[in-house]
Amino acid sequence: MKFDKVTVLGVGLIGASFALAIRKEGLCRHIAGTGRSEQNLAKARDLGIIDSYNLDPSASCIDSELIFLSTPVGTFEDLIKKCSTSFRKGAIVTDAGSVKGSLVYKIEGLLPSHVRYIGGHPIAGSDRSGIDSSNAGLFRDALCIITPTEKSDAEALQVVTDMWKSLGSKVLQMEPETHDRVYGAVSHLPHVIAFMLMNTVHDIDPSYLEFSGQGFKDLTRIASSSPELWRDICLLNKENLVPMLSLFQKHLELFRKYLNDSDSLSIEREFAEARKLRDGIGQN
Amino acid sequence: MKFDKVTVLGVGLIGASFALAIRKEGLCRHIAGTGRSEQNLAKARDLGIIDSYNLDPSASCIDSELIFLSTPVGTFEDLIKKCSTSFRKGAIVTDAGSVKGSLVYKIEGLLPSHVRYIGGHPIAGSDRSGIDSSNAGLFRDALCIITPTEKSDAEALQVVTDMWKSLGSKVLQMEPETHDRVYGAVSHLPHVIAFMLMNTVHDIDPSYLEFSGQGFKDLTRIASSSPELWRDICLLNKENLVPMLSLFQKHLELFRKYLNDSDSLSIEREFAEARKLRDGIGQN
Known part of the structure; x- marks a missing residue:
């Protein structure tokens, strides 16, 4: 078991598929979810996609070794600000955002120094959204772009890279720009x-x-x-x-x-x- | 057997699929093909897509009850001019052109009075072209637009409509414009x-x-x-x-x-x- 606890911020198509995939690959003991809709989170828990949920994103990040951001990219900065005090020492934050560029540097700047961020972008979206379209195989045989910077922690980069490879993705590194x-x-x-x-x-x-x-x-x-x-x-x-x-x-x-x-x-x-x-x- | 002889002008994806489909449905005894490439026509004959070919489009139309135009639409006028003297009395000319509009009236004007034209457009193309991509089921469950005019012969319209229905298409009538x-x-x-x-x-x-x-x-x-x-x-x-x-x-x-x-x-x-x-x- 790679992670004891993972938090998925935003349990939609990507977040739910990610949860299903890491569970299937045995990468995680407990998956916590957070999001805007309690109805959706309760459904995800009842379907066994996540193990628990908390409507407060900050609370849901406590004790997590990996935090996976899969909300619309426009919410990333606010979410990081809200959660930054609850990240544990050495926690890895990664994401599935379709935009990297300056956003990656902004997130790095917002995080406390004991938290490690690695930007990611699995090329595996869909025109469909929501947990009803989620599936554990979404990332299999798909590209996943990882966008490390000079500040990136080498171990965290390896952990995130290995994780995507475990899910069947072909991992490529690219500069955020x-x-x-x-x-x-x-x-x-x-x-x-x-x-x-x-x-x-x-x-x-x-x-x-x-x-x-x-x-x-x-x-x-x-x-x-x-x-x-x-x-x-x-x-x-x-x-x-x-x-x-x-x-x-x-x-x-x-x-x-x-x-x-x-x-x-x-x-x-x-x-x-x-x-x-x-x-x-x-x-x- | 609805037709004794059918001529396919242009044995590409659409023409070859049409030939395969009418043969499969038992609509025709003999399918003649014509086109620019003897190599392609010989291949179509060897594969049993057509029964015979002639590089001279006019010669290939002799005695045909149905002439199916499936060359690029820009060639229609020239082909009609070339073939018009060899069409038999009562022959039905139809096509698979993606453009109708004024072209339909031009074709009507070019044909001798003993030949009946019904414009058609099966909505079943592909990004692929050529006989290698052809298949007898291409028109099944696809739309086929028929564009009769005031001049259209009622019996020919019925024949062409029934033919497309036999191939599994949903036939709709539309004004050419x-x-x-x-x-x-x-x-x-x-x-x-x-x-x-x-x-x-x-x-x-x-x-x-x-x-x-x-x-x-x-x-x-x-x-x-x-x-x-x-x-x-x-x-x-x-x-x-x-x-x-x-x-x-x-x-x-x-x-x-x-x-x-x-x-x-x-x-x-x-x-x-x-x-x-x-x-x-x-x-x-």
Whole structure:
């Protein structure tokens, strides 16, 4: 047994799946949960996802060797502030936040010196949210990005790395700033696009949606993601996301010009370049 | 046996799947194929997808009761012109083109009066192309849009409708112009977006793609579609696609402003509206 007590801050899709996974792998004796909804926490306890819960996040962190932050990233700073006096000596704090960058350094600055923080981001979300969609295998065969800094404790880094490997994830290290550029491009920008496409079709005629095929459904699946979660992610990574949106807009503007001019050569070239790049990453 | 001879013009994913499906349902005695590549046609014949082939589309249409156009839509007019003298009396011409609108009226105008045209669009494509991806079940449980006009022959309309129903499709009638607005919004615009997102990530840093998760792969899957096919579709539906692109650009511009202003309420509202609409069409 690696941990005697683990606290999951935020028992939603990610937090509940994490709890199920570490229990399945025998990594923990007692899993404590905390969150905003007592109904949800009681359900998680009744389902055996967590062993106990406390609506006070600070109280739920007492005596925990590992604290796992899986609330929307916009809540991290406040939660750390609330809980910082109750973390035990040597406790490891990690998270599943989709944004790292300056947030990692802020969390490091907020924590007392006897607490060790390692930023993490399992690439295993879903458009679905909540414990009903949770499963112990969510992180298996998925990437998990770990974002240590110069301040990171080597032992804590090893513990967090080994833990994700035990859950079947492929662990990669990245600088916090690099993480935010990478996921700005391949996750945050695509989410904004999917949300905005839905709102565009709404303005054209929402009744058209009943005629959509698989391509549309696949493309817009992530538009079913949590508005609150993605609001936070976008705001915390706006430094990267705003210029990436501008670049995407430039591509669209250029394409619209080609189309307006019936410039078939340029249109086919644009599509061919896109296809070549897409083919390179595989179908699934 | 409904048809003695059917000609498939263009034996790719759609044409070959159509051939396999009508054979499986016992709708046809002999399936003739035509196309640009003799290698592909010979392979289709050797695999039993078609019974014979002729590189001359006009020759392959002789004596056929049903002619199925499944080449890129940009080739339809030329092909009809080439073949029009070889169509037998009462022959039915139909197609699988993703664009209808004015193209339907053009085809009607090009055909001799003894030939009957019914426009069709099975909503069952794929990012993959070619006979290797073809399968007899491609149209099962899929929508098929039929776009008759005032000129359409009632018996031919019934034959084409019954045929698609035999293949397991749900057949819906739409005016050609309505079809192009609907599929401009839920298919053509999304394809352009997926292609342009790939090219945007290329400009940011193509090496980031190796870190992409399932959401990105689902969203961009259609960017693996045929550049030639989609060039034609976009050009033939530019009348709808250009203003729809403008509208999408406006949504992006507004969102970028919200993000720049850290207007969290507006961002969450935009996402919540999008999610509500997306949730309404189901996950698959």
